[in-house]
Amino acid sequence: MSSRKVTFMGKLRVSEKNLGYFLVIPALAVVAVMAFWPTLAAFWMSLHDISLIFRTNRFIGLENFKTMAGDPAFRNALHNTVYFTAISVALETLLGLVMALVMNGAFKGRGAVRASVLVPWAIPTVVTSTMWKWIFNTDYGLFNFLLKRFHVISSYLNWLGDGKLAMGCAIMADVWKTTPFIALILLAGLQTISHDLYEAAMIDGANWWQRFTRIMLPLLLPIGLVAVLLRTLDAFRVFALIFVLTGGGPADATEVLSTYTYKVLFSTSNFGYGSALAVSMFVSVALISLVFLNFIRLVTRSS
Template sequence: MSTPVTESAPIPARPLPATYRSTKVRRQRVRAAWYFLAPMLVTLAMVAGWPLLRTFYFSLTDASLSDLSDTLFIGLENYLVYDDGRWFGVLADPIWWRAVWNTVYFSVVSVSLEVVFGVVVALILNAEFKGRTLVRAAVLIPWAIPTIVSAQMWAWMLNDQFGIINHLLMGVGLIDSPIAWTADARYSMWAVIMVDVWKTTPFVALLVLAALQMLPKDCYEAAEVDGIHPVKVFFRVTLPLITPALMVAVIFRLLDALRVFDVIYVLTSNSTSTMSMSIYARQQLVEFQDVGYGSAASTLLFLIIALATIAYLYLGRKQLQLGGE
């Protein structure tokens, strides 16, 4: 008697581990992100990459603005070279290092003031009061004005002969005689910083205000019920929550400040007391027509900005990780 053959039930497929599924989804998202970024990266390489490489090439030559076709490769001599007992090149030029110091000083002071004033303005605009919409629109006016226009406007107001700033200060008795705000080395840098802060504080305020609008209301309601002081609430609740927006504002403003040109050039031209790295490079390229030397200065400017950006992003990421823990 034969034993009947019974069909065995199919073995159910084992589900894939959650970690595998999440890794696969993550890879698909990364691949899709690169597909969307590809057109922008190609365009950026054509618009910015090629001029950057050409600038670096010129920095290794003795190119002149009068004839760019007749150039001789000289290596790193535009950067630094020792000849006949002396150092030559951009890195040996004291005016360049003065421009570096001016740029760093301008960037640190102006961005710091803009962050402080921007947060204060954003907190005011975030409060409920009559006419808030009109005030918000008015605050954005300095940022909407082109930099060249606002710099020239302030140059007239800061003029020592007919400027309204001296007229007002003398009218209230704060000064006895007109001050050459943009010509005197004691005041010119602070005059430039004041104009830049007036111009770009609304940008920081706008980003911080957007972050404030996204904050959850229950945290503040709980703090109000517990009777916590508003200042303590700001430093313990509000400031940590708006830190990502502040980081974005600072990095954008820091990039702009490190490559500042227009506001300083309009107000003080080529004065060494306020000369930035961009103005130094422009002076070598245009006025002295030394394309190789000016390209070396421009390349160093790019490297300084890149290093500052990388350092800031690295430190900011570490700060966020520590805050998350």
């Protein structure tokens, strides 16, 4: 197709292909400078001992990664991140599926339900955190008040101050904020499934459970996996939600990789080790994506 010449700016004659590259380059340059370069730079910095306070910058090879392997705080943060990600994404997927099925039904006020579902999605994460912090407040929080009113608890609990409860609170806030995203994507997937399929199954005598498991779930699987992948990556790099809700506390009970990295970078000004932590996150995210994408490819090929 390179023979197709087009006139550009009335003078220059370029092929359509070249015009394409010409139009793409500015956007790609932005991405390269703002995303690719800093990623490579972070890799390079992770091989150095850099302190912004003492103005040191010394090449130390893989020393930072050795430190990381023996750092209990890193292990704690990694454990918390995996725990947070696994539980919240699992809950979000289940609840999201229920929400999508409900919104897919034909009923009065469907538009209002969809609008209300978008509310948690649109609210800034920082507001989500301050909001839940207030709800979880020990003495004046709505959560304690309602739970005691309905006799679920006998005395007020210190939700965010108790190491055993704080992570659950963070997960609850995240589930509230991001389930709508999964629900809307699953809903879009549901709407692409033809009604004829259900009708054919009904004529063949399939009950709703069979229709659900044999038609809907398999057809929903590819797009569902994409939604789960996007959410997994988002949950794995969670920062604002936890930073504002608990600050990683109490006693590091909710410290995740992003908040720990942030503290190493900006509280101790240890930019070498902080970059090594950042690189470990980058590598984890890349691995998660690769595993998921291969899985999605397998699923879509087999169906």
